[in-house]
Every structure is written in structure tokens, then in C-alpha cells.
Amino acid sequence: MRVLAKDIAKAIEGAGEVEVSGWVHRIRELGGITFVILRDRSGLLQLVLSGEDAPAGLAGEEAGAAALALTPESVITARGIPARNEKAVGGVELRVRSLEIISKAEGDLPFQVNGDITKVGLEAILDHRALSLRNPKIRGIFKVQATIIEAFSAYLRDQDFTEIKTSKLVGGGTEGGAELFEVEYFDKKVCLAQSPQIYKQIMVASGLERVFEVAPAYRAEKHDTPRHLNEYVSLDVEMGFIESEKDLIELERGLLSHIFAEVARKNAPELEQWNATVPDAAAVQRAPLIPYDEALKLANGEAAKSRGGGRIFDINPEAERLLCEWAHREQGIALVFVNEFPRRYRPFYAYPRGGPSEEAGEGVTSTMSFDALFRGLEITTGGRRQHDYHALLEVLPKFGLKEADIEGYRVFKYGCPPHGGFAIGCERLTQKILGLANVKEASLFPRDRKRITP
Amino acid sequence: MRVLAKDIAKAIEGAGEVEVSGWVHRIRELGGITFVILRDRSGLLQLVLSGEDAPAGLAGEEAGAAALALTPESVITARGIPARNEKAVGGVELRVRSLEIISKAEGDLPFQVNGDITKVGLEAILDHRALSLRNPKIRGIFKVQATIIEAFSAYLRDQDFTEIKTSKLVGGGTEGGAELFEVEYFDKKVCLAQSPQIYKQIMVASGLERVFEVAPAYRAEKHDTPRHLNEYVSLDVEMGFIESEKDLIELERGLLSHIFAEVARKNAPELEQWNATVPDAAAVQRAPLIPYDEALKLANGEAAKSRGGGRIFDINPEAERLLCEWAHREQGIALVFVNEFPRRYRPFYAYPRGGPSEEAGEGVTSTMSFDALFRGLEITTGGRRQHDYHALLEVLPKFGLKEADIEGYRVFKYGCPPHGGFAIGCERLTQKILGLANVKEASLFPRDRKRITP
Numbered sequence: 028m029r030v031l032a033k034d035i036a037k038a039i040e041g042a043g044e045v046e047v048s049g050w051v052h053r054i055r056e057l058g059g060i061t062f063v064i065l066r067d068r069s070g071l072l073q074l075v076l077s078g079e080d081a082p083a084g085l086a087g088e089e090a091g092a093a094a095l096a097l098t099p100e101s102v103i104t105a106r107g108i109p110a111r112n113e114k115a116v117g118g119v120e121l122r123v124r125s126l127e128i129i130s131k132a133e134g135d136l137p138f139q140v141n142g143d144i145t146k147v148g149l150e151a152i153l154d155h156r157a158l159s160l161r162n163p164k165i166r167g168i169f170k171v172q173a174t175i176i177e178a179f180s181a182y183l184r185d186q187d188f189t190e191i192k193t194s195k196l197v198g199g200g201t202e203g204g205a206e207l208f209e210v211e212y213f214d215k216k217v218c219l220a221q222s223p224q225i226y227k228q229i230m231v232a233s234g235l236e237r238v239f240e241v242a243p244a245y246r247a248e249k250h251d252t253p254r255h256l257n258e259y260v261s262l263d264v265e266m267g268f269i270e271s272e273k274d275l276i277e278l279e280r281g282l283l284s285h286i287f288a289e290v291a292r293k294n295a296p297e298l299e300q301w302n303a304t305v306p307d308a309a310a311v312q313r314a315p316l317i318p319y320d321e322a323l324k325l326a327n328g329e330a331a332k333s334r335g336g337g338r339i340f341d342i343n344p345e346a347e348r349l350l351c352e353w354a355h356r357e358q359g360i361a362l363v364f365v366n367e368f369p370r371r372y373r374p375f376y377a378y379p380r381g382g383p384s385e386e387a388g389e390g391v392t393s394t395m396s397f398d399a400l401f402r403g404l405e406i407t408t409g410g411r412r413q414h415d416y417h418a419l420l421e422v423l424p425k426f427g428l429k430e431a432d433i434e435g436y437r438v439f440k441y442g443c444p445p446h447g448g449f450a451i452g453c454e455r456l457t458q459k460i461l462g463l464a465n466v467k468e469a470s471l472f473p474r475d476r477k478r479i480t481p
Numbered sequence: 482m483r484v485l486a487k488d489i490a491k492a493i494e495g496a497g498e499v500e501v502s503g504w505v506h507r508i509r510e511l512g513g514i515t516f517v518i519l520r521d522r523s524g525l526l527q528l529v530l531s532g533e534d535a536p537a538g539l540a541g542e543e544a545g546a547a548a549l550a551l552t553p554e555s556v557i558t559a560r561g562i563p564a565r566n567e568k569a570v571g572g573v574e575l576r577v578r579s580l581e582i583i584s585k586a587e588g589d590l591p592f593q594v595n596g597d598i599t600k601v602g603l604e605a606i607l608d609h610r611a612l613s614l615r616n617p618k619i620r621g622i623f624k625v626q627a628t629i630i631e632a633f634s635a636y637l638r639d640q641d642f643t644e645i646k647t648s649k650l651v652g653g654g655t656e657g658g659a660e661l662f663e664v665e666y667f668d669k670k671v672c673l674a675q676s677p678q679i680y681k682q683i684m685v686a687s688g689l690e691r692v693f694e695v696a697p698a699y700r701a702e703k704h705d706t707p708r709h710l711n712e713y714v715s716l717d718v719e720m721g722f723i724e725s726e727k728d729l730i731e732l733e734r735g736l737l738s739h740i741f742a743e744v745a746r747k748n749a750p751e752l753e754q755w756n757a758t759v760p761d762a763a764a765v766q767r768a769p770l771i772p773y774d775e776a777l778k779l780a781n782g783e784a785a786k787s788r789g790g791g792r793i794f795d796i797n798p799e800a801e802r803l804l805c806e807w808a809h810r811e812q813g814i815a816l817v818f819v820n821e822f823p824r825r826y827r828p829f830y831a832y833p834r835g836g837p838s839e840e841a842g843e844g845v846t847s848t849m850s851f852d853a854l855f856r857g858l859e860i861t862t863g864g865r866r867q868h869d870y871h872a873l874l875e876v877l878p879k880f881g882l883k884e885a886d887i888e889g890y891r892v893f894k895y896g897c898p899p900h901g902g903f904a905i906g907c908e909r910l911t912q913k914i915l916g917l918a919n920v921k922e923a924s925l926f927p928r929d930r931k932r933i934t935p
């Protein structure tokens with residue numbers, strides 16, 4: 028019966044032989060004794076391969092890894108007697124009596140797993156996920172990501188949201204055909220969904236009222252930057268019977284607070300490895316909410332201070348960074364909500380700030396939509412949506428669309444509550460929690476213009 | 482402040498006016514009084530629109546829905562005084578003082594939401610998800626599905642599995658190119674993943690050891706049957722350091738028991754609506770495990786009894802049904818695990834029953850792989866995989882493959898533990914729990930050869 032590295036200390040009391048399995052993390056010869064550091068999913072454990080409890084045939088001159096032809100990263104199973112040793116990891120070691128190589132790691136590894144992984148280039152890390160994840164620091168990224176997904180889902184279920192799974196194969200997009208990947212679907216062409224937007228809305232209208240989805244989303248954007256992925260995990264939320272985007276921002280504050288708290292609770296070692304911290308709930312409550320125009324002024328003011336001027340014309344990456352720096356200085360948290368986005372920056376379904384009556388006239392300048400910026404990066408876009416089918420029809424010409432383009436929205440004619448939602452980019456949130464330089468580091472198998480493997 | 486239908490009884494004590502919002506489920510005129518049944522995400526509530534508390538202008542002759550131009554399925558908000566009424570749903574009603582139509586349902590609905598939905602054809606149900614889900618029975622399907630996904634994830638997390646999210650855009654498939662959908666990916670062609678198989682395996686080899694994923698999977702199968710979807714939600718599991726498929730079957734027994742128990746606990750009303758029950762843990766433990774050859778004999782014996790003979794040559798849909806009927810008769814549960822599948826029915830990576838040494842000779846007839854059949858339908862395929870790269874290379878010619886086709890597996894050369902896994906079809910499990918005739922009923926937006934909308 029296998030015992031995990033983390034549970035070996037408990038096994039000392041049992042006084043019998045125990046079995047461990049895992050990867051050879053490091054091999055050391057010291058004063059004629061061979062030490063192997065074993066790594067399993069729970070942690071590290073020192074194995075002592077020589078000495079009086081050494082495996083048969085490994086005593087004396089023949090002792091050690093060389094005789095066994097042990098190589099780093101091989102998978103082994105060892106049996107032996109656990110004993111206390113203050114100098115060993117976790118204060119415990121296993122005095123090995125028998126050892127079996129289950130899967131020998133061959134040849135030269137492309138990089139050293141047990142070394143300073145920050146010196147290994149991003150391309151090598153991504154090319155060799157089976158190896159790079161063996162480094163505890165790299166693995167930590169995905170431990171944190173798993174917590175984010177779990178906490179996101181748990182918080183929303185607790186607030187009476189229903190988890191949904193919707194199709195990723197859709198007809199032509201209404202939000203910009205150029206950014207869609209085409210799929211050969213039998214004798215038709217369909218596209219990979221950019222977001223579950225319309226489906227979330229249909230589900231609100233269906234009476235579920237509150238839904239969430241965790242699923243891949245696709246953007247055929249050609250630019251390759253540290254903030255873009257062509258395939259990402261979208262944490263999507265949609266909610267009926269809201270008044271404005273402020274209800275959504277309130278929900279996101281609660282959601283982020285819960286995610287941060289869970290990461291702090293479950294991923295303390297990972298946060299420490301990355302020298303990262305997460306904001307507490309009080310700080311998230313203090314994160315400023317700023318209307319778009321004011322945010323733009325603020326960003327320009329900050330730019331003037333930091334680089335002596337230069338105009339910022341929209342909430343671009345520089346503005347995102349400056350606003351977060353400002354919020355951190357003012358409120359102690361690098362999180363900012365920006366609302367009242369101008370009509371021209373938002374999709375046709377964004378709800379006009381002044382309500383439906385405003386839409387018909389000249390007065391519509393802003394919408395009930397928002398972004399959340401965290402540690403210099405947009406992690407969320409959302410807002411209240413237009414739920415009135417006829418009001419939707421009225422704005423279509425402004426967006427170069429016609430009724431046939433929004434067929435999916437016809438269901439609103441069967442009765443649809445006021446609603447809205449948002450999406451959090453899972454990899455971006457992971458990136459910013461841990462302070463990763465590139466969002467691709469937070470994707471197990473990222474896809475960009477050049478990368479389609481592994 | 483909105484109160485949900487299910488919480489109205491509690492609000493009676495408050496004695497003040499309360500606000501409710503939802504859909505007009507039914508309108509009735511009775512003895513000069515108008516009753517509206519309101520439906521929200523929590524349930525139904527009777528609104529009394531006439532009488533002494535009636536909205537201004539609705540007293541006497543003008544009272545009722547006609548005066549308000551209320552239509553079924555419109556979204557409304559009503560304020561009024563809650564009161565006990567034994568004859569009303571839940572023993573409570575709301576005596577309405579004011580009522581607002583938030584979103585009027587227009588024109589003729591394609592079918593009646595509050596009627597007998599079983600008389601509405603499947604095509605109409607799928608074409609109009611925003612409407613069909615308003616029927617509590619249809620909505621129940623997806624309440625159960627949400628529980629399945631939650632319970633699947635929670636059970637595995639509790640067993641130290643890490644949730645992963647892997648790419649759905651992959652190079653050419655190794656398991657049958659004909660069943661892949663092609664994607665135009667910038668200047669390349671890639672495919673939609675049939676399963677996260679290789680990624681799950683890489684994650685085991687990466688040291689995570691135990692992983693799970695909930696994500697869409699794609700099969701470009703042309704046949705359109707009540708058991709097939711071209712896009713489905715795959716509940717995937719992969720686990721290191723196993724001995725054989727029996728470890729996986731044991732895991733699946735525990736997993737299914739937990740899922741069933743959670744559905745029983747959380748979805749009692751939904752099970753009742755569908756006149757469905759779930760097996761208990763003791764029954765799941767009793768589910769027979771039968772080697773392939775024996776299962777085939779058994780199926781043929783059953784076929785001989787039920788239709789006087791006729792040969793069954795593999796575990797086809799008829800055999801799946803007969804084996805489950807047999808298990809139900811013998812053990813009181815229509816769940817069967819079939820293992821020891823012949824080599825020819827399994828992919829190249831299936832682990833040979835006799836181990837690696839057997840592979841080279843003539844002796845390999847069966848593999849450490851299995852299916853789970855539930856209520857007449859295969860819901861799971863899985864097994865132990867070959868973790869030795871050189872052993873994989875040896876079998877490739879038998880499958881018409883060459884080394885370049887399995888590039889992803891080269892990571893096994895860096896040390897890979899014995900491992901295996903399985904996948905549960907989420908829609909199939911939902912279908913069989915509730916006794917749905919067609920698996921498409923268990924997909925919010927199913928995709929088949931003809932259907933790509935909504």
C-alpha cells in the first residue's frame with residue numbers, strides 16, 4: 028500500500044516497512060551514502076540508499092544510484108523503514124530496503140527539473156509540459172488555477188446560480204467576423220464561439236435566471252502579446268433582474284473576494300513560491316469604481332506625472348496599468364472597476380445608460396457596461412444587456428447589422444427580464460495573482476498563431 | 482427588495498408589502514377574480530389580481546388580466562400582501578396592489594410552456610430552448626446535469642485529483658481521422674479534440690498524478706441516433722500508479738455512488754417529475770464486472786431467450802441493453818462493467834492484459850480496458866494505458882501508425898508511471914438517470930449533422 032511523501036511522518040509510529048512511489052527529483056552522494064530525493068504529488072521525501080538498511084547488493088562499494096543506474100526523473104517505487112532525520116526535508120527519511128525502477132527517464136532532459144526554472148525559457152517550458160510541471164513552482168500555477176475554478180463555481184452555486192454547458196460551435200459571429208475560427212462541420216461552415224454570450228442570455232430568459240459556465244472560448248486575433256491567448260478558459264456569469272452594471276460589480280467583488288480567500292487558504296505554499304499575495308475582502312470592497320471619462324482623465328494625469336505627458340485616448344494597456352497603480356497608491360489594492368463605457372466601444376447589446384428612451388434620440392453616449400482591471404490588466408468585461416427585442420432592432424443599423432444577424436435574440440420576444448453578466452479570463456486572473464510575466468504561462472497548452480502543439 | 486416564490490411563506494410574518502418578479506405561468510379568471518400563477522427560478526406563486534387589494538383601476542368590472550393586457554410568459558413585477566390560502570400552490574398567495582409588465586411576451590408562442598411538454602416534439606423543444614426550459618420538467622434535466630458535474634468534481638477533488646483545462650485545438654488525430662472536425666487555424670489546419678486523452682496522460686506524467694477535466698469533446702460521426710451527439714461534455718479522469726483497470730472501476734463505483742447520492746439529495750423534485758430513481762451505493766457495489774468474452778456469451782444467451790436466437794458478435798447497443806437487463810434481474814441494478822476488451826476493439830495505447838512481454842508475441846488477445854453500461858447504454862470507456870514508450874512503438878504497425886503519429890507520447894521517455902483513466906459522457910449519464918428517450922434532450926444546444934442552431 029503506497030504512502031504519500033507528506034504522510035511518511037505519520038508512518039513512523041507504525042514501525043513497519045512502507046512503500047513510496049514517485050519521481051527521482053535529485054541524487055546525491057555524500058560520505059559514501061547515496062541520497063535520493065523522491066518527489067510525488069504531495070511533496071518531497073529523502074530516501075537513503077546505503078547504510079545498514081540498504082537494498083541487497085547495494086552495501087559497501089556498490090552502494091548508490093550508479094549501481095542501480097538511477098537517472099533523474101525516473102519513476103521508482105521504494106520500500107523501507109521511515110525514520111526521523113532533522114536534516115532531511117520534512118524531518119523524515121526513508122531507509123530503503125528495496126527499490127524498483129518503474130519507468131526509466133532516458134537520455135538528456137531538455138532542462139533540469141529540479142533547478143532554477145526561471146532560467147528556462149518560456150518556449151521550452153511550454154514545449155515540455157510533462158517536464159516543466161514537475162518543477163513545484165510551475166506546478167503551483169495550475170494548483171492555483173484549479174482553486175480559482177473551484178472557488179468561482181462554489182461561490183456562484185451558493186448564490187443560486189446554475190452551471191450550464193453550451194455549444195462552442197456556432198453560426199457566424201455578430202461581434203466581428205474577422206476574429207472567428209472557422210470549422211468544417213459536415214457540409215457547412217460554422218465558427219468556434221468567442222463567448223457563450225447569447226447562450227447565457229437565453230438561459231436567463233429561460234427562467235434559470237442565474238447561470239454560470241466554465242468553458243473554452245476562442246479569439247482568432249493575430250497579435251501575439253503577453254496578454255493574449257487564441258484559446259482561453261472563460262469564467263462566465265449571467266444574471267437576471269438586475270438594475271444596472273453596479274449589481275454585477277457587487278457580485279464580482281464578492282466573487283473575487285471568495286476566490287482570493289480560497290487561494291490564500293489552499294495555496295499558501297504556491298503563493299510563497301511566487302512571492303505573491305492576494306488582496307483581502309476589505310481591500311476588494313475599497314477597489315474604486317470610476318466612470319470611463321473620469322478614468323481616462325485620471326490615466327492621462329498619471330501619464331503626465333510618470334512620463335511628462337502624452338495623450339491616452341482610450342483605456343489601453345498603459346491606462347490599465349496606470350489606473351491600477353493609482354488605485355494601489357490610493358486604496359492599497361491594484362483593482363479598479365471602470366463603468367459607463369461609451370457606446371462606440373461596446374457591442375450592440377450593451378444597455379444604454381439612459382434606458383430605452385434615450386436610445387432613439389441623440390443622447391446615448393454611454394452604456395451600463397464595465398471592465399475590471401487587476402494589477403495592470405483587464406480581467407473582466409461585462410455589463411447590463413438590452414433585453415427588449417425592439418430596442419435591439421433600433422440600434423442595429425449603428426453597428427452595420429440587420430435583424431437576420433441577431434436571430435438568436437428573437438427569443439426575447441417571449442418575455443425576458445432585465446439582465447447582464449460578465450466574464451473573467453481564467454488565465455489572466457491566474458497570471459495576475461501570481462505575477463507571471465506572460466499569460467501563456469497560465470495555460471497548460473496555450474495556442475497562439477504559431478503554437479498548436481503539444 | 483425582491484422575494485422569491487419559495488420564500489413568500491416566511492414573508493407573511495413580516496406583515497408588510499413584498500415584491501416578486503418572474504414569468505406569467507398561467508392566467509385564470511374565477512368568479513370574477515383574476516389569478517395569475519407567477520413562476521420564478523425557485524417555483525410557483527399565486528397572485529390575486531382582483532378583490533379589495535387589487536391594483537388601482539383594476540377593481541370591479543375592469544379587474545383582471547385583460548385590463549392589464551397580460552399575456553402568458555410575460556415577465557412581471559408585482560407588489561402586494563402575502564396571505565395564507567390552502568388552495569394555492571404552497572399554501573400562500575400574494576394579494577397584488579401594483580403590477581408592472583417588465584417584458585411582454587408577444588404573439589403566439591410556438592407551444593404552451595405550462596402544458597404537457599411531453600406532447601411537444603423534440604425538434605420544437607430544441608429550437609426554442611428559452612421557452613422549453615421554462616417548463617419545470619425540462620428545466621429539471623439541467624438541474625440534474627448541474628448536480629452531476631458538481632458531484633463529479635467534488636468527489637475527485639476529495640480524492641486528491643487536480644482539475645485541468647486542456648486545449649481543444651489539436652493536430653491530426655491518431656484514433657481515426659475520419660471522425661475529426663477540421664478548424665482553419667490561421668494558415669494551418671487543426672482539429673477539434675475527440676478527447677483530452679493525450680493531455681490527461683501528459684498531466685499524470687507531469688507529476689500531478691491524478692487529474693480530471695470537464696470540457697467539450699467532438700466526434701464528427703455522421704450517424705444521427707438517440708445515443709449520439711457530435712459535441713458533448715466529457716467528464717474525464719486520469720490516474721497514476723494503478724495496477725489494472727480494476728483500480729479505475731473501483732474509482733468509478735465510488736464516483737457514480739457519490740453522483741447518484743447527490744442527485745437524490747439535491748434533485749428529489751426533478752427525479753419525481755421524471756418518475757426516476759437512482760441506485761444507492763450498495764447497489765453500485767453489486768454491479769457485475771464481466772470479462773468481454775463472457776459478456777458476449779451472456780448477451781447471446783439473453784438474446785436467445787428474448788428473441789429465440791440470433792448472433793451478437795460484439796458489445797453492440799442490443800448487447801448493452803441485454804446485459805443491463807440481466808444485471809438488473811440478477812443484482813437489482815442495471816449497471817455492468819465489462820473488461821478485458823479484445824485488442825482489436827481498443828486504441829493502440831490500451832495496455833495488454835499480459836503486460837509488455839506478452840505484446841511482442843502472439844499472445845495478446847485482450848487489454849486492461851473496460852466499458853461501463855448503465856440502463857442499457859455505454860456511459861464510460863476507459864482502461865489502463867501503455868506507459869512505456871518503446872512498448873508503444875512496438876504495437877504501432879498493428880494499427881497502421883508510425884512513430885511520427887504519436888509524437889505527444891515521447892514525453893513518456895522522461896519517466897511515466899503506470900496509469901489509466903476513463904471518461905463519462907455527461908449527457909448520456911443525465912439521460913439514463915432521468916430515463917430520457919434521446920440523449921439530445923440532455924444537451925442544452927445539441928449539435929448533430931443538421932442542427933447547428935440555436
